Structure formats: structure tokens, C-alpha cells
Amino acid sequence: MAIRVGKFIFWGLIWGYMIALFLSRSTWLEMRFNTSLSILAMTLLGVVIGFIKNINVKKRWFFISEILLIMLLIATYKDFSALAVIPAIKFKEAFFLNFLSLFQANIVVILLLIVGNILWCIKSKK
Amino acid sequence: MKKIKALFLLSMLSMSMLMIVGCSKTEAEKPAETTETEKVEGVGDLTKENPIQVNKEEGTVTFLAQVNGKYFYEPTRHAAVFADGSNGEKAVFRGFVNHEDLYNGLIEIGAKAGENMTLDNKETTNVQGDAFDVSVNWTGAEKAVTIDEAIKDSNGTPIDIRFGGNLKTAMDKKTGCLICLDSCPVGITSNASYTYGSVEKTKTVEFMGNKDILPEDGTYVAVTMKLKK
Numbered sequence: 001m002a003i004r005v006g007k008f009i010f011w012g013l014i015w016g017y018m019i020a021l022f023l024s025r026s027t028w029l030e031m032r033f034n035t036s037l038s039i040l041a042m043t044l045l046g047v048v049i050g051f052i053k054n055i056n057v058k059k060r061w062f063f064i065s066e067i068l069l070i071m072l073l074i075a076t077y078k079d080f081s082a083l084a085v086i087p088a089i090k091f092k093e094a095f096f097l098n099f100l101s102l103f104q105a106n107i108v109v110i111l112l113l114i115v116g117n118i119l120w121c122i123k124s125k126k
Numbered sequence: 127m128k129k130i131k132a133l134f135l136l137s138m139l140s141m142s143m144l145m146i147v148g149c150s151k152t153e154a155e156k157p158a159e160t161t162e163t164e165k166v167e168g169v170g171d172l173t174k175e176n177p178i179q180v181n182k183e184e185g186t187v188t189f190l191a192q193v194n195g196k197y198f199y200e201p202t203r204h205a206a207v208f209a210d211g212s213n214g215e216k217a218v219f220r221g222f223v224n225h226e227d228l229y230n231g232l233i234e235i236g237a238k239a240g241e242n243m244t245l246d247n248k249e250t251t252n253v254q255g256d257a258f259d260v261s262v263n264w265t266g267a268e269k270a271v272t273i274d275e276a277i278k279d280s281n282g283t284p285i286d287i288r289f290g291g292n293l294k295t296a297m298d299k300k301t302g303c304l305i306c307l308d309s310c311p312v313g314i315t316s317n318a319s320y321t322y323g324s325v326e327k328t329k330t331v332e333f334m335g336n337k338d339i340l341p342e343d344g345t346y347v348a349v350t351m352k353l354k355k
Contacts, residue, residue, distance in 0.1 A: 027201050028326040031216050082199045085343060089196045093215065102195060102343045 003122055005050030010116030011057060012046025013039060014065050020090050021069075021076055039094035062120050169265055169348040177222035180231045185353035187231040189304075191219035193335070195343025201332040203307045203325035205260075205277055205285075205317075206349055211302010218277055218335040219262070219349055221304050225296045228304050229314050232289055237353050239291025243311035248322035253309035255289035257318075258351040260305065264341050270350065275339050277307070279319075280332040286318040287351070305349075307333045315351070 016039030023035035049055050073083060088105035092098055097105065172179060172190040179188045191206055197218045204217035208224045221228075232239075240255030263270035273285050287305060292312055296303065299312050306313035308320040308331075324330045341347070 024200055027203070027329075027332075030200065031203055031213070031326060034215070077199050079199065081337070085195045086199055089194075089343070098215075 001051075003119055005047060006115075006119045007062075008046040008050035008057075009043055010046070010112070010119060011062055011065070012042040012044070012049070013112065013116070014062075014069050016040070016042030016094070017087065017090065018065075018069055018072060020094070021072055025076070034093055036090040036093035039090060043094075059120060066117075167346060169263065169346050172346075172348050174222050178227055178231055180234050182235055185235045185355070186350050187228065187235060188348050188350040189221055189223040189228060189231075191221045191347050191349050193340055193343055193345045193347060194218060194220050195335075195337070197335045198337035198340070198343075199334070201325065201334055203333065204303060204313075205273065205287075205305035205307055205333075207304055208302030211300060213301040213303055217305075218333075218340075219305075219347065221302070221349070223304070225302055225304060225314050226293065229291070229293045229296070232314070232351070232353075235353055237289045239289045241291040243290050243292060243309060243316075243322075245295070245311050248309065248311045249327075250321060251309060252318045252321055253288045253290040253316045254318070255291060255315075257354040258287045258289070258315065259354060260285070260287050261350045261352070262340070262347050263350065264345055264347040267341070271339050273305075276336055278334050278336050281330070283319050283331070287315050288318045290314065290316050305351075 019038040019042060020036050023033075023038060024030050029035060073086070074080070077083075077086060084106060085102065087109050088102050091109050092100055092105050097108075100108070167174060168190060172188065174190065177190040180186075181188070189206075192209075194215065194217060196215075202216060202218060204213060206219040206221045207213045207217035209220045209222055211225065214220060223231075229239075237256040237258075240253055242254045243251060260273035261270040262273065262276045273287065277285065279285060285307070290310060290313060292310070292314060295312050296314060301312055303310060303313035304315065306316035308317055308324045309322050310316040311322065320331055325333065
């Protein structure tokens with residue numbers, strides 16, 4: 001069960017990032033709301049879905065989502081250096097971790113990325 | 127199964143590599159002296175406990191702020207906002223002085239507020255009031271940079287910062303706005319080159335921090351507002 005919940009937390013995180021990127025395209029919205037909260041919302045939704053046993057997501061959809069996020073990041077910012085800044089800053093904003101430095105936030109994001117991918121590669125019991 | 131493994135490896139490697147490449151690129155692009163200065167929680171005598179300096183003789187107000195790297199990549203309509211204001215995370219510079227202290231500092235150096243912006247006329251009126259030369263400096267910088275160098279205007283129009291005043295509205299709204307990039311009825315100072323709504327509504331201009339000039343995210347900077355004579 002823990003692996004399943006962990007998987008869906010990461011799945012939610014990926015979709016949260018995609019929604020945050022989409023919302024931040026609107027400067028009006030970005031200037032009024034913390035659009036990164038969609039990451040928190042989707043992560044919490046991931047926890048809930050993780051406990052609902054009859055909802056399943058195939059591995060391939062997870063990896064396709066992940067690749068989609070990478071493509072979306074590159075297409076949105078058109079600058080590889082944004083990848084070292086934007087995911088970390090949005091993560092800090094989403095989870096109210098403004099005390100973290102950019103470097104520390106990047107480490108956390110990379111660790112989550114590794115753990116999340118490992119979880120999705122583990123064959124969980126049905 | 128092999129396909130899934132390949133997808134996993136591809137996505138994980140590409141994301142990690144891109145982040146690492148991005149990290150090294152941002153490091154490489156910065157002047158060498160800025161990388162060691164990010165941990166210093168202040169600039170010169172400016173600290174979070176003493177975030178503003180008023181120099182009547184020189185006609186300057188200098189306040190402590192911090193670079194928000196998000197706006198190297200996304201547009202904003204704020205140059206500097208007090209960190210504890212509701213717009214604290216929406217500016218290129220996260221200021222550590224509040225709007226009231228900045229207002230009082232500008233009055234102290236003899237600046238006259240325009241007080242011509244209201245919530246009703248904001249979209250048709252350009253802010254008035256005394257003008258300032260705004261510059262940004264940080265520990266290890268070769269020299270201070272002007273606001274026009276620090277913040278990119280998509281039209282290339284010079285940024286014309288004026289003392290709008292607006293203290294009462296600023297106190298009511300609690301946005302913390304110190305320097306807005308279009309004429310603003312709330313910000314203590316704002317850019318007379320554009321009317322309110324130019325960034326968000328009519329989208330006639332986009333402002334972004336200049337990552338090729340400014341130090342990296344989190345670096346403390348001193349923002350100086352010098353009264354134009």
C-alpha cells in the first residue's frame with residue numbers, strides 16, 4: 001500500500017507541475033495567486049487516489065506524463081537554464097518551503113524524481 | 127517490460143540531465159564573484175534588521191532586497207515588493223523594507239509624491255511625482271547596474287520610476303508594492319512609461335529580470351533610488 005500511495009503522490013506531483021506551468025502562462029493569474037499551489041493540490045489528490053484501490057494507472061502513462069512535463073518545461077521556457085530554477089522555485093512555493101535555498105530545493109526535487117521513478121519501477125502487489 | 131524500462135531510463139535520465147545541465151549553465155553564466163556572495167544575508171551595512179538607508183545629502187534611499195530567479199523566466203509587473211506583503215513573491219526583487227518605511231524615506235530626501243493615481247483612473251493615467259534613478263548593487267558586483275539593465279522591457283522603453291505616493295491605499299491593500307513596472311494606484315513608486323493594465327490586460331509590454339546581468343536567485347542586493355534633480 002505504501003508503494004502504491006508513494007506512486008500516486010509522485011503522479012500527482014507531475015500533473016501538479018503541468019497544471020502550474022499552464023496556469024503561470026497567465027500573468028494576470030500569476031500576479032494574484034500562488035499558481036504553484038496546484039502542485040500541492042494534485043499531490044494531496046494523489047494521496048487520496050493512492051488509497052482508492054480500484055483506480056489504477058499503467059506504468060506507461062506515468063512515463064508518458066513525465067516526458068510530457070519535460071517537453072512542456074522546455075517548450076514553455078525555451079531555455080535549459082530554466083530547468084535548474086523553475087521546478088525548484090515552484091516546489092518551494094507549493095509546499096511553503098521558502099526558507100530553502102535554490103540549491104537545496106533542487107536537491108529535494110532531484111531526490112523526489114529518483115525516488116518517484118524507482119517506485120514506479122517496483123512491481124507492487126495487487 | 128523492456129519498453130517500460132527503456133521509457134523509465136529515458137525519462138529519468140533526461141530530466142536529471144536537463145536539470146544538471148541547467149544548473150551548470152546558470153553557474154557558468156554568472157560572474158565568478160556572485161556565487162560566493164549568495165550566502166551573505168545583506169549588502170554592506172544593509173541587513174534584514176536594518177534594511178533601509180536614507181542619505182539626505184545625496185538624495186538617495188537604499189533598501190535591501192533579494193533576487194527572485196523565477197522572474198528571469200516568467201513575466202511580472204513588479205520590480206520590488208516587500209517580502210511580507212501579499213505580492214511579496216511576485217517581484218524581481220523581494221524587498222525587506224515595508225512600503226511605509228520606503229514612503230517615509232523618500233519624503234525625508236525631499237521627494238514629492240504625485241498622488242494622481244486612483245483605483246478608478248489607473249488604466250488611463252500615467253503616474254506623476256518626482257523621478258528617480260534606480261540602480262541595483264550587490265556584494266562582489268563590478269559596478270551597480272541600472273534598473274533598465276536589471277529588468278528587461280520587451281519594447282526597450284526606458285523605465286521611468288516616479289514617486290506616486292499612494293500610502294493610504296498601500297496601507298489598506300497591504301500588497302507591499304515598492305516599485306511597480308506600470309503606473310500603479312497602490313505602489314509607492316511606479317513606472318510612468320505605461321498605464322496600469324499594460325502588462326496584464328493589454329499585454330503591450332512584458333518585464334523580466336535580466337539573468338545575464340543580475341546575480342542568481344536568492345542573492346541579496348541593494349536597490350538605490352536617487353532623486354533626479
